[in-house]
Amino acid sequence: xxxxxxxxxxxxxxxxxxxxxxxxxxxxxxxxxxxxxxxxxxxxxxxxxxxxxxxxxxxxxxxxxxxxxxxxxxxxxxxxxxxxxxxxxxxxxxxxxxxxxxxxxxxx
Amino acid sequence: xxxxxxxxxxxxxxxxxxxxxxxxxxxxxxxxxxxxxxxxxxxxxxxxxxxxxxxxxxxxxxxxxxxxxxxxxxxxxxxxxxxxxxxxxxxxxxxxxxxxxxxxxxxxxxxxxxxxxx
Numbered sequence: 001x002x003x004x005x006x007x008x009x010x011x012x013x014x015x016x017x018x019x020x021x022x023x024x025x026x027x028x029x030x031x032x033x034x035x036x037x038x039x040x041x042x043x044x045x046x047x048x049x050x051x052x053x054x055x056x057x058x059x060x061x062x063x064x065x066x067x068x069x070x071x072x073x074x075x076x077x078x079x080x081x082x083x084x085x086x087x088x089x090x091x092x093x094x095x096x097x098x099x100x101x102x103x104x105x106x107x108x
Numbered sequence: 109x110x111x112x113x114x115x116x117x118x119x120x121x122x123x124x125x126x127x128x129x130x131x132x133x134x135x136x137x138x139x140x141x142x143x144x145x146x147x148x149x150x151x152x153x154x155x156x157x158x159x160x161x162x163x164x165x166x167x168x169x170x171x172x173x174x175x176x177x178x179x180x181x182x183x184x185x186x187x188x189x190x191x192x193x194x195x196x197x198x199x200x201x202x203x204x205x206x207x208x209x210x211x212x213x214x215x216x217x218x219x220x221x222x223x224x225x226x
Binding site for chain 1: 143145152153154155158167168169170203207208210211212213214216217218219
């Protein structure tokens with residue numbers, strides 16, 4: 001199974017900050033990577049797929065980059081509604097479909 | 109409105125069985141692969157199972173293989189997960205999601221809670 005490792009696992013930041021969350025995979029997956037946002041008590045919401053394609057309706061302050069084994073989710077200017085947990089997920093090789101362990105983004 | 113609505117969760121004893129359902133609406137259900145993803149309390153996301161658009165291809169996580177069965181009824185726009193030999197570690201919020209066949213999960217349900225305890 002392809003392992004996904006996110007860093008950091010926890011991030012404290014302020015409104016207006018630019019933040020980066022990275023996801024490294026145990027083997028190359030081309031661009032078959034997605035990013036999700038999950039708020040407490042809610043289902044995950046797709047933000048980015050194919051490593052850099054913005055899902056319809058998602059604000060443009062979210063960008064994704066990378067390919068192969070190293071990927072990054074960038075939020076250009078944090079808004080209050082962005083404080084949540086973020087997960088990466090690979091869909092290149094399955095089963096199993098695998099997720100990263102999550103990055104919890106909290107207000108400083 | 110495009111949506112997925114899960115049902116069937118509840119409290120079950122270890123070794124018991126449960127069937128989850130996921131009703132899809134607002135899109136062509138038969139055109140998409142579907143998956144189940146679970147989340148144990150306070151933990152991350154774990155993919156459980158996927159099924160192809162026509163139901164002929166099914167896939168399972170090792171943790172549930174041989175105990176869970178995924179199926180779908182395209183005439184009823186409904187996805188199912190039959191769970192048997194349930195264990196405490198199966199306790200989680202179970203989401204159905206559209207996608208899984210080399211596709212990300214564009215659409216998620218709100219989840220249904222399964223608790224396995226004596």
